[in-house]
Amino acid sequence: MRKPKIYPVRIKVNGEWRKxxxxxxxxxxxxxxxxxxxxxxxxxxxxxxxxxxxVLLNGKAVNACLTLTLQAHGQxxxxxxxxxxxxxxxxxxxxxxxxxxxxxxxxxAGMIMAAKALLDENPHPTREEIRxxxxxxxxxxxxxxxxxxxxxxxxxxxTEKK
Amino acid sequence: xxxxxxxxxxxxxxxxxxxxxxxxxxAGGTNVLPDLRARKISPEALIDIxxxxxxxxxKAEKGGIRxxxxxxxxxxxxxxxxxxxxxxxxxAARHLGNPLxxxxxxxxGNLAKSSPAADTAVPLLALEAVVAxxxxxxxxxxxxxxxxxxxxxxxxxxxxxxxxxxxxxxxSPGSKMAYRKMGLRNAMAISVVSLGVLLDMRKGICxxxxxxxxxxxxxxxxIYQAENVLLGKEITPELLQACGTQAEKExxxxxxxxxxxxxxxxxxxxxxxxxxxxxxxxxx
Numbered sequence: 547m548r549k550p551k552i553y554p555v556r557i558k559v560n561g562e563w564r565k566x567x568x569x570x571x572x573x574x575x576x577x578x579x580x581x582x583x584x585x586x587x588x589x590x591x592x593x594x595x596x597x598x599x600x601v602l603l604n605g606k607a608v609n610a611c612l613t614l615t616l617q618a619h620g621q622x623x624x625x626x627x628x629x630x631x632x633x634x635x636x637x638x639x640x641x642x643x644x645x646x647x648x649x650x651x652x653x654x655a656g657m658i659m660a661a662k663a664l665l666d667e668n669p670h671p672t673r674e675e676i677r678x679x680x681x682x683x684x685x686x687x688x689x690x691x692x693x694x695x696x697x698x699x700x701x702x703x704x705t706e707k708k
Numbered sequence: 709x710x711x712x713x714x715x716x717x718x719x720x721x722x723x724x725x726x727x728x729x730x731x732x733x734x735a736g737g738t739n740v741l742p743d744l745r746a747r748k749i750s751p752e753a754l755i756d757i758x759x760x761x762x763x764x765x766x767k768a769e770k771g772g773i774r775x776x777x778x779x780x781x782x783x784x785x786x787x788x789x790x791x792x793x794x795x796x797x798x799x800a801a802r803h804l805g806n807p808l809x810x811x812x813x814x815x816x817g818n819l820a821k822s823s824p825a826a827d828t829a830v831p832l833l834a835l836e837a838v839v840a841x842x843x844x845x846x847x848x849x850x851x852x853x854x855x856x857x858x859x860x861x862x863x864x865x866x867x868x869x870x871x872x873x874x875x876x877x878x879x880s881p882g883s884k885m886a887y888r889k890m891g892l893r894n895a896m897a898i899s900v901v902s903l904g905v906l907l908d909m910r911k912g913i914c915x916x917x918x919x920x921x922x923x924x925x926x927x928x929x930x931i932y933q934a935e936n937v938l939l940g941k942e943i944t945p946e947l948l949q950a951c952g953t954q955a956e957k958e959x960x961x962x963x964x965x966x967x968x969x970x971x972x973x974x975x976x977x978x979x980x981x982x983x984x985x986x987x988x989x990x991x992x
Contacts, residue, residue: 551710570711570754571744593742606811612741616711617758681895682806
């Protein structure tokens, strides 16, 4: 068998350029978790049904499992760790904690990234728009109501500050 | 497996010619990656066209609308020009997959996959779209969409050809359109039945009508006989019923994990009458 071809790749992850080498069909999800240590990106179904691996690619929410790593070459990827820290959490992270929008926590990282992409594009979504915005993200605990409330709270906080 | 990243359309066509059936175009990857993972396909080269910006556009011209093959579904869903001229295409785009998929999936990919339930195919059939395809060293071919699909996941693309753009004539300003997708849930649903209609009425008489269905035949289809039931007539509830009955004869649904063939057949008539009434503002 021929040796599989390996390609060098450079991706800006959470503001920092990272380099590695991958096979042609390697997914961004695999590279992020296994080679770059970004284990906050979760693998659920691995085929685009669950949204656990949601990251931002140039600001747009995408499934990391449906993106080839080489397609992200030279591009910007943002994961959950790129938007907040323990000391300075993102308003969505605070709100998810405050409203009990986390049960088992497996969907949370992807859910927050989808919510961030939604609020970046539409700072004051209706409840229905929030539901649509996270419709690619499954919560197997079915804790959707609190997730929607948590996202809505961040949206209305922003109104008050105006 | 090799990874090839052509910088423009010509390089893409040359790569396709070189690799033949062993080369696979990847745009958004939302169809390709699940198939790779499931080992349904095993190409020797992935040809990445996700960054070919020249094929990502929506242009309204005198004669009609042109949409580049690599235009993301999310862009189609949010397009103000399409919302104005061809709202059924935006609506179908809004119901494709979920927001994450729509950011990556492209119009060309949805058509090239040629699923019998392809979401964008249904409104585009009603809009009488034409697909422009090209291979290396060959002339561009323009294939009417209703001749493009040949069966489940089969289409008229020849080896080495790629879809470049989709175009359709501008509907007349008074054209009435409606679209409906029936799925098992709101997001991430593959259609049980989907349909799109376009009508032109003059003095209460139906002068033009296009009816397209998805997921009720081996490919997305126009149903010409049912259209003829309404053409040239004043539309009454009785006539709509006759149209629905005729539609049932022109489809060939199957039973699958989502619905039974008989259920689909029944829904075709019901949904067609509802969607036509909605387009005409008749209310049911």
